[in-house]
Amino acid sequence: MAQALIDLIKRQFPAAVLETHSQHGDDTLVLNALAWKAVAEFLFSSPDAAMNMLVDLTVVDYPDREPRFEVVAHLLSLSLGHRLRLKARVGNAEGEGAAIASLTEIWASANWAEREAFDMFGVTFTGHPDLRRILMYPEFEGHALRRDYPADKIQPLIPYREIPGIEKVAPFGRDEGMSFGRQVHARWAEDSEDSQAN
Amino acid sequence: MEPIDVEISEAELELPEEPMLLNVGPSHPAMHGTVRCVMELSGELIHRVDVQVGYLHRGFEKMCERGTWAQVFPYVDRCNYVSPMLNNVGFALACEKMLGIEVPERCQWYRMALGELARISDHLTCDGAMAMELGAFTPFLWMIKGREMVWDIMEEETGARLTHSFGRVGGMAAPPTKGFKEQSLAVVEHILSIVSEVEKLMFGNRIFLDRLEDVGVVSAENAISLGWTGPCLRASGVAYDVRKAAPYLKYDEVEFDVPVGEKGDCLDRFIIRLEELKQSARIIRQSLARMADSGPINVVDPRVMLPPKEEVYNTIEGTIQHFKIVMEGLKIPAGEVYSYTEAGNGELGFYLVSDGSGTPYRVRIRPPCYYITGGLEHVITGQMMADVVPCFGSLNMIGGECDR
Amino acid sequence: MGELKRTTQVIEAGEGAAFATTTLESMLAWAQKYSLFMYPFVTACCGMEFMSVSSPRYDFSRFGSEAPRFSPRQSDLLWVVGTITQRQAPILKRIYEQMAEPKWVLAFGTCASCGGFYDNYACVAGVDKVIPCDVYVPGCPPRPEGVLDGLMLLQDKIQSGDRRPSIVKPRHDPAVDQGLGLIDLKRAAKA
Numbered sequence: 001m002a003q004a005l006i007d008l009i010k011r012q013f014p015a016a017v018l019e020t021h022s023q024h025g026d027d028t029l030v031l032n033a034l035a036w037k038a039v040a041e042f043l044f045s046s047p048d049a050a051m052n053m054l055v056d057l058t059v060v061d062y063p064d065r066e067p068r069f070e071v072v073a074h075l076l077s078l079s080l081g082h083r084l085r086l087k088a089r090v091g092n093a094e095g096e097g098a099a100i101a102s103l104t105e106i107w108a109s110a111n112w113a114e115r116e117a118f119d120m121f122g123v124t125f126t127g128h129p130d131l132r133r134i135l136m137y138p139e140f141e142g143h144a145l146r147r148d149y150p151a152d153k154i155q156p157l158i159p160y161r162e163i164p165g166i167e168k169v170a171p172f173g174r175d176e177g178m179s180f181g182r183q184v185h186a187r188w189a190e191d192s193e194d195s196q197a198n
Numbered sequence: 199m200e201p202i203d204v205e206i207s208e209a210e211l212e213l214p215e216e217p218m219l220l221n222v223g224p225s226h227p228a229m230h231g232t233v234r235c236v237m238e239l240s241g242e243l244i245h246r247v248d249v250q251v252g253y254l255h256r257g258f259e260k261m262c263e264r265g266t267w268a269q270v271f272p273y274v275d276r277c278n279y280v281s282p283m284l285n286n287v288g289f290a291l292a293c294e295k296m297l298g299i300e301v302p303e304r305c306q307w308y309r310m311a312l313g314e315l316a317r318i319s320d321h322l323t324c325d326g327a328m329a330m331e332l333g334a335f336t337p338f339l340w341m342i343k344g345r346e347m348v349w350d351i352m353e354e355e356t357g358a359r360l361t362h363s364f365g366r367v368g369g370m371a372a373p374p375t376k377g378f379k380e381q382s383l384a385v386v387e388h389i390l391s392i393v394s395e396v397e398k399l400m401f402g403n404r405i406f407l408d409r410l411e412d413v414g415v416v417s418a419e420n421a422i423s424l425g426w427t428g429p430c431l432r433a434s435g436v437a438y439d440v441r442k443a444a445p446y447l448k449y450d451e452v453e454f455d456v457p458v459g460e461k462g463d464c465l466d467r468f469i470i471r472l473e474e475l476k477q478s479a480r481i482i483r484q485s486l487a488r489m490a491d492s493g494p495i496n497v498v499d500p501r502v503m504l505p506p507k508e509e510v511y512n513t514i515e516g517t518i519q520h521f522k523i524v525m526e527g528l529k530i531p532a533g534e535v536y537s538y539t540e541a542g543n544g545e546l547g548f549y550l551v552s553d554g555s556g557t558p559y560r561v562r563i564r565p566p567c568y569y570i571t572g573g574l575e576h577v578i579t580g581q582m583m584a585d586v587v588p589c590f591g592s593l594n595m596i597g598g599e600c601d602r
Numbered sequence: 603m604g605e606l607k608r609t610t611q612v613i614e615a616g617e618g619a620a621f622a623t624t625t626l627e628s629m630l631a632w633a634q635k636y637s638l639f640m641y642p643f644v645t646a647c648c649g650m651e652f653m654s655v656s657s658p659r660y661d662f663s664r665f666g667s668e669a670p671r672f673s674p675r676q677s678d679l680l681w682v683v684g685t686i687t688q689r690q691a692p693i694l695k696r697i698y699e700q701m702a703e704p705k706w707v708l709a710f711g712t713c714a715s716c717g718g719f720y721d722n723y724a725c726v727a728g729v730d731k732v733i734p735c736d737v738y739v740p741g742c743p744p745r746p747e748g749v750l751d752g753l754m755l756l757q758d759k760i761q762s763g764d765r766r767p768s769i770v771k772p773r774h775d776p777a778v779d780q781g782l783g784l785i786d787l788k789r790a791a792k793a
Contacts, residue, residue, distance in 0.1 A: 024295055024535045052422050055538075056564040060551055072549065074536055074564070078422060078438055085536060109425025112572035120259075135252035135601055136724070137689045144260060144723050151260050151722050158692045160731045225643060225693055227672050232645055232690075253690050254645055257722035272719065279647035323650070342657035349654075360650055360743055598646055 002027040002082055008048060013039055026085055033088040036071075037101035037127075043075060043084070044106050051075040051084065054107035057114060059121040061147050067091050069098050069123055095122055095146060102128040120145035217245055220583075224253045228331055228587045232597035233571065235578075235586070242583045249574050251601055258602040262561035266527025267293060267367060270561060275361040277563060278599045280323050281542040283316035283352070286365030291446060292537035292548035293367040296530050299497050305369050306447045307489035311382060312355065312364075313447075314478040314485070318389060319348045320542030320594075321429075321471040321478075328468060328591035329400065332409055337396045344392045347385045354381065367528060368503050369496030379486045386479045393475050400468075410465035414577045414589035417462060424576065425569035428544025429470045430593060434462030440540035452484040467592040502528045527556025536564075543567050543594055567593075567600040627763065634678070634704065635757040636666035641677035641701070643694060646684030648711040651743040660746035665753050674700040679756070682735075685713035686726045698733040707735045708756060710749065712742045715769075730767070738769040 006027060010017050016035030021028050031039055043051040055074040062068060067089040075084045091098030102125035103110040114125040115134040122143040125131060133140065139157060142149050217238045223229035232254040238246040258277060262270045274289045275282040287309045294301065301309075326341030349359045354375055356362040364371050400406050416426075421434040431438055439456045441449040457473035459466030496503050504523055509516030532554035538547040547564030570593050577589050644652055655662050662668060671677040674697045686694055698707065709729050712718035715738040717727030729735055736759060739752035752770045759768065 023533050026534075026536050028534075054425055055545065056425075056536075056547055056549065056562070058549060058562045060560045060562075072562075074547070074549070078436065081443060083536075107425070108420070108423040108576070109569050109572060112568060113425075116568075133252075134250075135255040137252070144257065147263075149723070151257070151264060153723055154688060155723070156688055156691065156726075158695055158732065161734070224690070225697060227642075227670075230644070230649075253687060253693075254685065255687055255689070255724050256646075256685055256720045257724040260722055261720070276647050279650055323653070327653075339658055342653060343659070346654065346657070346659050359654075359745065361647065 002084070005049060005082065005084060008046075009039060009042075012042060027083070028085040028087060030087045030089070033067075033071075033090050033100050036086075036088050037103060037106075039086065040073075040075075040103050040106055049084075050077045050079050052078055054103060054109045054113070055083075057103070057110060057117060059117045059123055059145075061121060061145065063093070063147050065089075066093050067098075068093055068095055069121060071100055071117070071123060073103070090123060095143075098123040099126055100124075101126055104128055119143070122146065222586070224250075228590060230590075230595055230597055232601060233574075233590075233595060235574075237583070237586075239583060244578055244581055244583060244586070247575050247579055249571065251568075251571060254597040254601040256598070256602065258563065259561055262558050264557070266556050267530060267558055268527060270558065271365055272361065272363045274563075275363050276598055277565065277602060278320075278541060278543070278546075278567075278596050279360060280596055281313075281316035281320035282360065282362055283312045283364065284320075284539065284541040285546065286362065287313050287447075288537070288539040288541060288546045289548055290365040290367055291539060292535060292550055293530060295537045296533060296535045296550060296552060297367070297502065299368060299499055299502070301369050301497055302494045303448075304373075304490045304493045305495045307485045308370060308374055308495065309365075310447050310449070310452075311378075311482050311485040311489065312352075314481045315348050315351060315382065315385075317478050317542055318386075318475055319345050319352075321475050322348075322389070322392075324542075324591075324594040325396070325468055325471050328588065328594075329396075329406070331587050331591045332406060334400065334403070334406060337399060340392050340396060344389045347388060351378070351381055351385060354378070366496070366503075368499055373495040374489070379489070382482060382486060386482050390476065390479055393472055397472065407465065409585075410468060410588055410592075411463060412461070413464045413585045414581065414592065415461055415463045416573065416577060420576060421462065421573070424573035426544065426573060427566050427569075428540065428542070429474060430467055430570050431544065432457065433459035433466035433470045435459055440538055440545050444538070446539055448485070448488075449481075451488075452481050454480050464588045464592040471594075529554065529556055530558075538564070541566060543570060543596065543599070563599075563602065565599040565602060567596050568602075571595050571600050628761070631761045631763060635760040638667040638679040638706070638756075639669050639671045639677045640667055640679045640681055641672065641674055641697065642670055642681045642683060643697065644681070644683040645686065645690060646713065648683045648713070648743040651746060651749065652681070652683045652710065655746045655749045660750065662750060662753060665750070665757065667753060674698075675702060677701060678705055680705065680707045680733075681710055682707060682714040682729045683710040685718070685720055686729055686732070687724050688726060689724075691726050691732050694729065695732050706737075706756060706760070707733060708752060709735050709738045710752075711744055712740055714738075715740060718742055735767055736765070738767065740770060744770075 006020050006029060009029060013035055016032045016039055018030045018032060043049040053076045055076045057073045060070045060072060068091040071088050071090060073086045088100060090100050102114055112134060114128055115131060117123050118125060118131055119133040119135050120143055136144060137157060140155055217240045220237045220239050223234040224232055234250040236248040237244050258273050261273055270289060271286060274285045278285050322341040322345045326338040330338035352362060353359050355378060356364040416434050418434045418436050421431050422436065435458055437456050437458045442456055454477045457470050459470050500519060505516040505519050510520045530552040532552055534551045536547055536549045538545050544566030546566055549562040550558060551560040553559045574593060578586050642652060654660055680698060680701060709715045713720060714729050717725055726732060737752050737756045739748055741748050748770055755768060755770055
């Protein structure tokens with residue numbers, strides 16, 4: 001079944017299919033990025049494919065490859081029960097010019113998936129009705145899931161408090177805090193008596 | 199104060215016609231603390247809504263690229279924190295699919311029993327919280343009581359109430375305890391009685407039914423297009439369940455039904471979850487009956503399993519093997535895989551890319567909640583303001599999974 | 603009234619009547635610590651344990667703190683339950699600033715206390731980077747018993763007027779401290 005589907009796409013779009021494989025039983029088509037939407041539309045509307053659900057859409061970043069980003073979509077046909085993975089490669093080594101057609105007109109689930117891919121990797125989806133950041137805030141600079149974004153580089157929205165030792169504010173020292181119990185502790189009792197005496 | 203009999207033309211009495219913008223959340227009890235809805239209201243009707251998520255984005259996928267494969271388990275736990283066991287098992291299955299190994303039969307039954315217990319915990323929490331948000335506090339308390347019982351079993355088995363990190367690539371961290379079967383059967387019995395009590399209480403309650411019936415209707419076509427899976431999709435009348443459609447573990451050997459709704463409204467989603475509790479109970483009973491009392495729980499495969507402790511302490515080969523698996527991580531052959539299981543909210547997929555080293559190159563989790571929350575805009579547009587609460591509650595948005 | 607005994611004198615006036623003297627501060631603190639209105643700022647996993655703590659088995663209403671107020675202006679105690687991300691931080695700060703004095707903050711769980719294992723671009727490593735915090739409850743998520751310990755610790759602090767931050771420490775097992783097993787301890791208690 002699945003092989004028949006791959007053959008069908010190959011017949012229909014001979015120039016668009018760059019490579020295919022079925023590793024671990026997942027049938028995969030690597031497409032020319034320009035044919036991305038045409039193939040998707042065909043898979044959606046053709047009765048032999050009937051891919052009525054876009055299960056997932058994501059991006060994988062390979063910084064030392066050209067094109068750099070691999071857009072990966074997983075499709076499912078609920079009526080025929082088969083799955084297919086589509087891939088397309090976009091963007092140059094600097095991560096610029098990464099653009100691919102949006103699938104929102106075909107599947108509604110592509111809306112948020114593409115917004116996330118844009119937010120995390122900076123891949124633009126042409127024709128997307130509302131391409132904004134979704135998981136990060138609009139003030140965030142850069143794209144967090146790109147492999148050259150340092151994992152611990154924070155961009156705070158509000159300044160941290162101005163007190164000494166902000167890196168380690170909580171009393172994590174050995175003698176800090178209190179030993180356990182309901183009673184008022186001797187150390188505090190002494191302190192408060194001192195303050196009363198003063 | 200102005201005199202009452204002052205002459206005002208009719209036109210001045212008209213209220214302004216432009217729609218009102220109302221911000222709900224993110225710190226709002228009905229929005230679970232992590233979703234913000236900016237609504238454009240006309241009177242009480244919602245004209246347009248902008249659903250904003252991401253307030254709990256914790257960088258799950260980035261963190262996975264920094265550790266070994268085994269170190270992903272604690273992060274997976276905290277993605278869906280209502281049923282962590284299902285996520286654990288889902289990730290373990292994805293890794294095993296890449297390695298081409300299959301865990302022993304006893305472990306498969308054990309995973310199923312634990313997973314269904316986790317599903318019970320998930321559905322109890324969702325329905326309980328949904329009822330509470332609509333003002334019915336009693337079922338919430340009852341269901342949390344049932345959930346505590348499930349968590350007692352989990353604690354007995356794994357050592358943690360909530361975040362177990364119990365799955366391993368190639369098995370589980372520990373074999374089932376002696377009292378597991380007996381305790382689980384007793385708890386399942388108790389939970390079924392809680393469910394029937396809740397049914398009696400809720401389905402005779404006019405207010406509760408009126409607030410749910412024909413509210414937030416989603417047609418099957420829309421649900422499929424939005425990428426919904428799990429109870430929300432089944433409530434819309436599509437009998438798609440990964441456990442039936444693409445059975446993993448031993449789901450093809452147990453008998454259970456897939457409850458399907460008719461209308462796809464909030465009430466259907468509530469009922470589907472209650473029905474699934476009963477199906478989970480059936481699966482648990484069958485798995486426990488077929489799980490052997492003794493036998494191996496982990497695969498015998500030195501590539502992925504730590505050697506037994508006697509060998510680690512007494513032989514140099516054991517020490518080296520232990521050291522290599524702990525420090526370098528178990529090696530997964532280069533390639534990519536998409537493995538999917540049925541989690542509490544629907545299809546939980548893991549798209550893994552490995553470059554052959556001990557560290558994942560990319561771990562993409564396909565969160566069922568993200569796509570379901572993506573449909574929230576569609577569900578509540580055109581509804582009344584008061585319907586937002588049952589609609590949102592019935593979708594069972596889990597912040598950790600939605601935002602990761 | 604045991605907590606007041608340091609400053610309290612109970613005087614028997616005969617015929618079953620009695621009165622007590624104390625200072626106004628300790629009286630006020632006593633009233634405050636048993637009537638904490640809480641604002642649950644629930645974001646993440648710890649929220650599940652928060653549900654457990656508020657449900658019958660662990661039931662923190664025994665400590666006079668069951669009334670949730672989803673308006674910061676009516677609440678005294680801010681429970682920060684779960685991870686605070688950079689995106690969430692301004693909201694948390696705003697809510698804290700809207701609360702009226704006296705106010706307390708309890709960091710529920712490791713993420714709220716120090717960021718936990720989410721040491722990355724998205725998370726704030728502990729709420730104390732943004733707002734001052736009174737009690738830290740460790741655990742991922744903390745067990746309900748640990749949360750109750752934290753609440754009791756906060757009540758102690760309110761009573762003694764101490765505003766320094768403190769952390770819930772692991773409870774000492776009295777049996778281990780005395781070198782006894784649990785059965786021996788029970789026997790010793792009976793004797």
